[in-house]
Amino acid sequence: MTLKSINLTEDIYNYLLSVSLRETLVQKALREETAGHPQSMMQIAPEQGQFMTLLLKLINARKVMEIGVFTGYGTLAMARGIPDDGKIIACDINKKDTAIATKFWSMAGVSHKISLELAPALDTMSRLIDKGHRGTFDFVFIDADKPEYPDYYKLALELIRTGGLIMVDNVLWSGKPASPVETDRDTLAIRDFNAKLHEDKRIFLSMLPVADGITLAVKI
Numbered sequence: 001m002t003l004k005s006i007n008l009t010e011d012i013y014n015y016l017l018s019v020s021l022r023e024t025l026v027q028k029a030l031r032e033e034t035a036g037h038p039q040s041m042m043q044i045a046p047e048q049g050q051f052m053t054l055l056l057k058l059i060n061a062r063k064v065m066e067i068g069v070f071t072g073y074g075t076l077a078m079a080r081g082i083p084d085d086g087k088i089i090a091c092d093i094n095k096k097d098t099a100i101a102t103k104f105w106s107m108a109g110v111s112h113k114i115s116l117e118l119a120p121a122l123d124t125m126s127r128l129i130d131k132g133h134r135g136t137f138d139f140v141f142i143d144a145d146k147p148e149y150p151d152y153y154k155l156a157l158e159l160i161r162t163g164g165l166i167m168v169d170n171v172l173w174s175g176k177p178a179s180p181v182e183t184d185r186d187t188l189a190i191r192d193f194n195a196k197l198h199e200d201k202r203i204f205l206s207m208l209p210v211a212d213g214i215t216l217a218v219k220i
Helices: 010-020 025-034 046-058 073-081 095-108 121-130 146-159 173-178 185-198
Strands: 063-067 087-092 114-118 137-142 160-169 203-208 214-219
Touching: 010 046, 025 046, 025 073, 025 095, 046 073, 046 137, 046 160, 063 073, 063 121, 063 146, 073 087, 073 095, 073 137, 087 095, 087 121, 095 114, 121 146, 137 146, 146 160, 146 185, 173 185, 185 203, 185 214
Parallel strands: 063 087, 063 137, 087 114, 137 160
Antiparallel strands: 160 214, 203 214
């Protein structure tokens, strides 16, 4: 037995998927299409998507926000985790990538659950706060421009209800935040963000080595 998380070799990872992943045909088709995208590495891992579906089921989520849509795989996963009358506010600024997303949302029959907001996420979040949506969201997924993580998180804490869950993606960033020699813009931003969340007494916190690292924060 080991006292730390297991090292996922290719064989172990493939085994994990073979006995755990329950991906729909539409999800698989979207993942395969996105594999040919020049920025395909931006798509979340399938096991992370399934974990998100499970989390939404666990907290009985009905109202969700996604910050950073890309081609919509994560949105599909979250749509599976909320009821038919649930709603996902999906924020992005890229019309080309989200056009792929909307095509697959339609194929999956979940478009009615998703409201795509093609505008800077901070503007959308501020507008929702102004319109009285403070403290009404069950789940917020943050996966967009890394230096803006603190701003997304600040507004997410306002929008989320007490006991609601915030998930932040890429918090391990290929291991770069752990290395003091890595000083690029995104790494510095994530390193500083992680340190500040560690000290934030407004949340219960857990960082997990899933995919590129995720942080789960429950609002107290």
